[in-house]
Amino acid sequence: MANNWEEKNKDMLQKHGQELQEAIEQNLEGDQQGNSYISKNELEDMLQKHFNRVEEMMKNYQPKEEKKSISERLQERYEHYQEKLNDYGQGFTKSLKKRVTSVKENVQEKMNNMRDKVQDRITDVKSNANKFIQNGVLKLNERVKSFSEGIEQQNNKIKSFSEAIDKRFELNKEQENKPLYLLKYNENGTMEEIKSVNELRQMINKEDSPYRQKNHEIMDDSTFIKEFNTLNGDKAIILQEKDIQQPLVVIQWSENQQLKNGEVIPFGEANERMEKIAIEREKQDGYDKTRYHVVLPKELNENNQVSRIDMNRIDLGDGVYRSPIEQLSFEKNLSKQTMTTLKNEVSTYKENDSSEKQNRQEMDKSNSEKDGKLEVSKDLKKEDKKEQGTQREAKPELALER
Known part of the structure; x- marks a missing residue:
């Protein structure tokens, strides 16, 4: 599911990159000598601010309703991105047109540009801008991928939690009608009752109940019974009938x-x-x-x-x-x-x-026998080494005698 969403967003970002390139191609102008009215650095700066704005928008996105399904949440995020990218794209185009017009009309600024030797060829500026846009789109795709992985992980956690709840519910449902053997002690003697888990929980909830047990509502049946016996062992004990074999x-x-x-x-x-x-x-x-x-x-x-x-x-x-x-x-x-x-x-x-x-x-x-054999083996090895040492010491003496 998340992979399909990634592909949709990848196509959307690719399309946005193409729209930026078209905006530059159509609106960036130069003088009669082929020099661009806007330098490489200035256009890069405009594009960088644009991509930063897009990334910030993605980062700060907040879903309208957390309880929606993952497919609904992904679709909602996609539509939000699409709407914002259209707005930001139009805003970039307007800023570019305004800047080009301003430079064309401001002769003094053209002169300043010439003095600062900012005379980039318009073909080079456009080519450089296209590369910058491609890199910007790639970075945004990585950001989208991290978002989708985060959503997938969150969904898996929710799914696992939901499965655990369902499993506990099924187990409790199986046990809720299974009889429990309740042995109660008091001053008058001992009493026994057969109750279901639900009946026992209801009994504990009563205000005059002598039994202590906190938060039993959120416990599964096995934990509930174990905790009951631990806390109330001086008053009563619960045994599951199935365990009395x-x-x-x-x-x-x-x-x-x-x-x-x-x-x-x-x-x-x-x-x-x-x-x-x-x-x-x-x-x-x-x-x-x-x-x-x-x-x-x-x-x-x-x-x-x-x-x-x-x-x-x-x-x-x-x-x-x-x-x-x-x-x-x-x-x-x-x-x-x-x-x-x-x-x-x-x-x-x-x-x-x-x-x-x-x-x-x-x-x-x-x-013990193994240990004894090991000890005997160790002793024999020691004797062998000792004997070998004695023989080595004897050899020089024999040589001297000869």
């Missing part, structure tokens, strides 16, 4: 720094981490109060809904329960399917963790 542990709060408020952890991993903390705290004769919740996927609910198990508290290190799976086994009457799933999560994580540790140990052993 396995049992999860939500840490409401904990006295232990290894467990973060609002942290969401797969059940198997949470059980392992909390068990290690409990064992460590038992050795220290202390315990850390921790309140957590277990969130279960739809498959473990007879109504095919995400559900939760509220645990009053676990004191990690007091010797009563070392892990969530122990506490759940004794305190909750869970279905066989749910209990089996939770135990499988624990055993699977332990197996994977054990396998990972074994792989690390084997890798460390392998690296």
Whole structure:
């Protein structure tokens, strides 16, 4: 698009240059000896002022309305240039005619010109002016090119921004009806609700809303949910239903720094981490109060809904329960399917963790063996060099003995 506009402007400037040449050809006169009434330098000065004026006009052009499309803006700029070039061209022609007439009629000025030896041949003045005009047009074309590139870059930025907005809109549109699992904490216990993103945003906008969140209107849904959990972790947490594919542990709060408020952890991993903390705290004769919740996927609910198990508290290190799976086994009457799933999560994580540790140990052993071989190799090289040095020192002695 911008390239087509460049071509149109190039043709327009070329035409303007031709009109200037025709104006000079028709209006520049000389005396009977073929000497021009206007010198090369004076005509060059007039042309330079003309081109400076044109360039300044291009530089300071301001579109009437920024919200127009790029094609409309380019067309508007083209028409503005065309109108101004016509005006400036007519102005140059009038100035040239006026100057030539003035010199012809002013005999004293002709005499002064003769005394200053300003006697340029009219053919030379016209030829020099044509070259000057060609160069001036080329410079203007470069200026137009820079303008068009600037417009193109601006258009690309606007296009990229618009595409990003459209993409975000599409993503938000996809998610706005997808259910979110909202877990709310208060003095009376824990509550759960299934809400859409839009319902949640509307809830936050209410004046009596207990939830803090600034500028959420301009956030995409993923950022909005992340920011909500960060700011309101002591009051509530949002989970996307699509992400609840396995049992999860939500840490409401904990006295232990290894467990973060609002942290969401797969059940198997949470059980392992909390068990290690409990064992460590038992050795220290202390315990850390921790309140957590277990969130279960739809498959473990007879109504095919995400559900939760509220645990009053676990004191990690007091010797009563070392892990969530122990506490759940004794305190909750869970279905066989749910209990089996939770135990499988624990055993699977332990197996994977054990396998990972074994792989690390084997890798460390392998690296250690490599390091050992390298050290042996270095020692052998040192011995070889030492032996070679001893042999070199022995050779002169043998020569002396002979």
